[in-house]
Amino acid sequence: MVKTNGDAKLTLKTEEVMVNIGPQHPSTHGVFRMRVTFDGEVVTELEPIFGYLHRGSEKLAEERTYTQVITLTDRLDYLASMSNNLAYVLAAEKLAGIQPPERAMYIRVIMAELMRIASHCMGLGFFINDLGALATPLMYMFREREKILDLFELVCGARITFSYMRIGGVSGDLPEEFMPALVKFINEMPGYIDEYEALLRENEILISRTKDIAILTAEKAINASVTGPMLRASGVPWDLRKSDPYEVYDRFDFDIPVGSTGDTYDRFLVRLEEMRESVLIVKQAMEQIPSGPFRALAPALIHPPVGEAYAHVEAPKGELGFYLVSDNSIAPYRCKIRAPSFINLTVLRDLIIGWKLADLVVIFGSFDINMGEVDR
Amino acid sequence: MYGLGIAKGMIVTFKHLFRKPFTVQYPEEVVPRGSRFRGYEFTWYEDRCTGCASCAKYCPLGTINIVTHPEGDPKQGMDYAIDIFDIDTGRCMFCGLCVEACPYEAIQAGGPLDDATYDFESLYRDKHKLTEMAQEHLHGHDFTYPNGKQAPQPDEKPLHIGLPVERDRTR
Numbered sequence: 001m002v003k004t005n006g007d008a009k010l011t012l013k014t015e016e017v018m019v020n021i022g023p024q025h026p027s028t029h030g031v032f033r034m035r036v037t038f039d040g041e042v043v044t045e046l047e048p049i050f051g052y053l054h055r056g057s058e059k060l061a062e063e064r065t066y067t068q069v070i071t072l073t074d075r076l077d078y079l080a081s082m083s084n085n086l087a088y089v090l091a092a093e094k095l096a097g098i099q100p101p102e103r104a105m106y107i108r109v110i111m112a113e114l115m116r117i118a119s120h121c122m123g124l125g126f127f128i129n130d131l132g133a134l135a136t137p138l139m140y141m142f143r144e145r146e147k148i149l150d151l152f153e154l155v156c157g158a159r160i161t162f163s164y165m166r167i168g169g170v171s172g173d174l175p176e177e178f179m180p181a182l183v184k185f186i187n188e189m190p191g192y193i194d195e196y197e198a199l200l201r202e203n204e205i206l207i208s209r210t211k212d213i214a215i216l217t218a219e220k221a222i223n224a225s226v227t228g229p230m231l232r233a234s235g236v237p238w239d240l241r242k243s244d245p246y247e248v249y250d251r252f253d254f255d256i257p258v259g260s261t262g263d264t265y266d267r268f269l270v271r272l273e274e275m276r277e278s279v280l281i282v283k284q285a286m287e288q289i290p291s292g293p294f295r296a297l298a299p300a301l302i303h304p305p306v307g308e309a310y311a312h313v314e315a316p317k318g319e320l321g322f323y324l325v326s327d328n329s330i331a332p333y334r335c336k337i338r339a340p341s342f343i344n345l346t347v348l349r350d351l352i353i354g355w356k357l358a359d360l361v362v363i364f365g366s367f368d369i370n371m372g373e374v375d376r
Numbered sequence: 377m378y379g380l381g382i383a384k385g386m387i388v389t390f391k392h393l394f395r396k397p398f399t400v401q402y403p404e405e406v407v408p409r410g411s412r413f414r415g416y417e418f419t420w421y422e423d424r425c426t427g428c429a430s431c432a433k434y435c436p437l438g439t440i441n442i443v444t445h446p447e448g449d450p451k452q453g454m455d456y457a458i459d460i461f462d463i464d465t466g467r468c469m470f471c472g473l474c475v476e477a478c479p480y481e482a483i484q485a486g487g488p489l490d491d492a493t494y495d496f497e498s499l500y501r502d503k504h505k506l507t508e509m510a511q512e513h514l515h516g517h518d519f520t521y522p523n524g525k526q527a528p529q530p531d532e533k534p535l536h537i538g539l540p541v542e543r544d545r546t547r
């Protein structure tokens with residue numbers, strides 16, 4: 001407190017305060033830590049700190065055979081394990097020159113798209129949760145995720161760590177009871193998405209807290225290599241399923257939803273629309289799926305020729321890539337994972353500076369990151 | 377009009393007031409699991425196992441420990457006798473690679489589900505414990521293996537297979 005000469009007016013001296021958010025914090029989606037500097041309520045500086053969940057997956061992959069690495073990929077983005085499996089087996093197949101049979105490719109596409117629905121359910125649910133709608137909309141989305149996990153349990157027996165895909169195909173054919181269950185789910189799912197929309201899309205609280213908040217311009221998004229729904233919300237129609245089709249995606253007819261402004265609300269809408277498109281893809285795949293073998297005749301222990309391969313897929317969170325180097329042994333010489341969540345986080349600081357503490361949680365929620373993938 | 381969106385959402389919530397609850401009262405009721413469910417404990421059938429150690433080589437974590445020694449008359453084809461066969465279930469992640477690897481269907485997923493123990497030691501199962509669990513399963517399931525095939529009755533001669541089970545992994 002300073003007393004100015006003669007005047008009775010008091011001046012308050014204010015200071016910026018630094019706060020640690022996380023690693024143990026309900027809104028940081030795992031063990032993410034932000035060191036945030038506040039001026040009053042406004043964020044002036046933010047430093048993301050990660051590494052709390054580091055397990056050295058890339059290094060562990062170097063001492064496991066190509067098949068055993070599949071179990072490691074389950075644990076990257078544990079809300080979208082099927083997509084991780086897919087990206088890895090595509091890279092390994094490229095490296096070893098194995099061509100999977102048609103049926104396997106269709107099965108994989110169905111699995112990857114169901115996984116996208118499940119992952120977006122969680123992404124949206126927790127985003128709404130961060131907004132303050134504690135658990136009510138989240139429970140609706142958990143319900144559908146549960147149904148998808150039941151489907152996965154039918155085909156591969158697990159609910160989170162699937163390890164379903166194999167180099168050259170999948171580990172088992174679709175069981176008899178799977179197709180009827182899938183048809184039932186796919187017919188119900190659009191109704192559920194309508195329900196989410198009725199719940200949330202026009203909700204005034206949601207709109208006032210997300211519209212025009214934290215705008216990510218297309219230019220900035222491209223410069224920072226942001227991918228996935230975050231990039232598309234900024235109006236860039238970049239989706240690897242269309243721009244570099246892998247598996248059998250070029251045989252399906254679907255749209256890429258894009259946003260207009262790139263604000264938090266757009267990121268929410270793009271995910272919602274993508275679920276609808278995924279339902280369409282699964283529907284078409286179900287009609288087109290041929291019969292035949294589900295696995296190529298590949299040796300159980302592959303020795304790919306010396307070389308390198310990179311394969312990428314459009315995972316629910318963005319471009320997920322695996323870069324493998326082979327030295328003709330049974331294990332990869334090097335395995336590099338391009339994790340979308342990690343790279344999307346590079347724009348976190350720019351987006352959050354200037355917004356208030358309450359917005360910070362919401363903006364961060366709209367990133368839909370997964371710490372298993374960020375730290376790997 | 378402000379509040380219309382919230383009202384729409386409330387209608388959805390209101391609809392759910394009148395549906396039946398679908399809670400399952402475990403352990404009185406158990407949700408049936410698919411035939412491929414991987415969360416069960418392993419059962420291992422000593423009479424089927426040849427000691428080839430494929431399962432141990434496939435395991436990403438080195439959970440299975442096998443020690444064998446050659447046995448039998450060289451003229452009639454040697455066999456392996458299993459000295460040690462341990463599974464450290466405490467480290468197992470139920471990936472199912474060992475089940476897929478076994479050419480003799482000697483290790484199968486499908487033991488008890490509610491198999492909690494009080495200490496880590498009892499999660500380390502040696503061949504006697506595994507055989508006990510396998511026999512318990514067979515007696516409780518009308519001598520059918522977890523994969524649905526018929527097992528020999530107890531009074532029959534225990535089977536000793538020398539040839540891999542005929543199956544095609546691609547079809």
Ligand code: SF4
Binds near residue numbers: 435438463470475
């Ligand atoms: S399920 Fe996987 S981790 Fe467990 S013993 Fe078999 S191969 Fe090893």
Ligand code: SF4
Binds near residue numbers: 424425431481
């Ligand atoms: S792979 Fe099968 S037969 Fe070979 S040691 Fe393991 S359980 Fe026995």
